[in-house]
Amino acid sequence: MQIPQLRMESTFAQLGLSMRKPIQEIKQPQAEMNLSQKPAELNIEQAKTELQMDSSQARANIGIMTSMQFSDTNAAYGREKWLQTIAEKSQEGDRLMRIYTRENAIAEIGREKGLRVLEGGYRPPSTSNDEGVDISAQARPVVISVKRNGMSINPVTKPPELSYTPGKVEPYMIQYNNLKISVIGSHLDQMM
Known part of the structure; x- marks a missing residue:
């Protein structure tokens, strides 16, 4: 059965x-340094050299005198003559005082x-062999000043650029589940 x-x-x-895998991109833009160098300032000052020439002595040596030199020369001549006169008067007094020498002192x-009057009066000072030109030069030093202006840095930083694409997982059915029930060996309706 x-x-x-x-x-x-x-x-x-x-x-x-x-x-689908996620994608992350990071870009770092380059920073800007913005360097600026200001030129240094150099100042050089050269003061004028002073040159002084005095030719008054040379002029006096050839007889051309200034009013001051002429008055100084006359004053010196007058003083010399005054001292000579004092000396002569002193000597004459001494000679007149010596009566015992039996000299005719007055004559x-x-x-x-009388002989001295014939010799002459004023004579200017004799010229010298020296040129008499005084030259003086006064050099002034060079003044150098340096001013450093330096440099300036103005950096501009840039933030990183981020881009992110998220990943995605999508499920799908390759095969659905299935259950088949069949009756074997019966005369029953096999369709269920």
Whole structure:
């Protein structure tokens, strides 16, 4: 006798995954330094050299005198003559005082004075062989000043640029689950 049997066939479900990887991009823009160098300032000052020439002595040596030199020369000449006169009067007094020498002092003194009048009066000082030009030069130092203006830095930093595309996982069915039940060996309706 044939016993009816139930036969079951099942298939498992198969699940598939569609994956898209995430994308992350990082870009770092270059920073800007913005350097600026200011030129240094250099100042050079050269003061004028002083040159002084005094030719008054040379002019006096050839007889051309300034009013001050002429008055100084006359004053010196007058002083010299005054001292000579004092000395002569002192000597004449001494000679007149010596009566015991039996000299005719008054007549001798008169004769000497008469001869001196014939010799002449004022004579300018003799010229010298020296040129008499005084030259002096005064050099001034060079003044150098340096001013450093330095440099300036104005950096501009830029933040990193980030872009992110998130990943995605999408499931899909490769095969759905299935269960088949069938009856074997029976005259029953096999359709269920």
